[in-house]
Amino acid sequence: MSEPSVFTRIRTGDIPGEIISETENVFAIRDIAPQAPVHLLVIPKTERYRNVGELAAADPGLLGEMIAMAGSLAAEHADGDYRLVFNTGANAGQTVFHVHAHVLAGGLEEKELRA
Numbered sequence: 001m002s003e004p005s006v007f008t009r010i011r012t013g014d015i016p017g018e019i020i021s022e023t024e025n026v027f028a029i030r031d032i033a034p035q036a037p038v039h040l041l042v043i044p045k046t047e048r049y050r051n052v053g054e055l056a057a058a059d060p061g062l063l064g065e066m067i068a069m070a071g072s073l074a075a076e077h078a079d080g081d082y083r084l085v086f087n088t089g090a091n092a093g094q095t096v097f098h099v100h101a102h103v104l105a106g107g108l109e110e111k112e113l114r115a
């Protein structure tokens with residue numbers, strides 16, 4: 001078994017971090033290095049999937065649950081509009097290989113909207 005991911009360690013209380021939303025299968029935290037006024041991470045509890053491609057192929061329902069939570073959080077923490085980003089692969093900036101969605105919202109700057 002490999003070590004638990006940083007996200008799992010936050011969820012289980014092994015390292016500090018607030019769980020801002022949680023369902024049976026999915027949870028959300030604030031990104032430690034926000035790139036937008038609202039920058040949240042939505043994460044499935046299972047670590048089985050390393051990236052969104054693997055997740056979509058194996059369990060599209062779980063991906064749908066992540067997207068539903070992203071929408072709810074954007075409505076709760078911003079005006080309901082949001083950008084959803086899944087970095088996939090190290091060369092695309094992925095650093096944590098436990099699939100997660102970045103939810104960016106709250107009045108994005110021009111440079112963030114062009115990215």
Ligand code: 5GP
Pocket residue numbers: 006010017029030031032033086087093094095096097
């Ligand atoms: P990736 O680069 O894999 O798409 O996204 C990983 C994200 O996790 C990064 O945006 C990074 O800031 C965030 N992150 C890494 N370590 C921690 C942590 O200990 N706590 C929180 N809240 N976010 C983290």
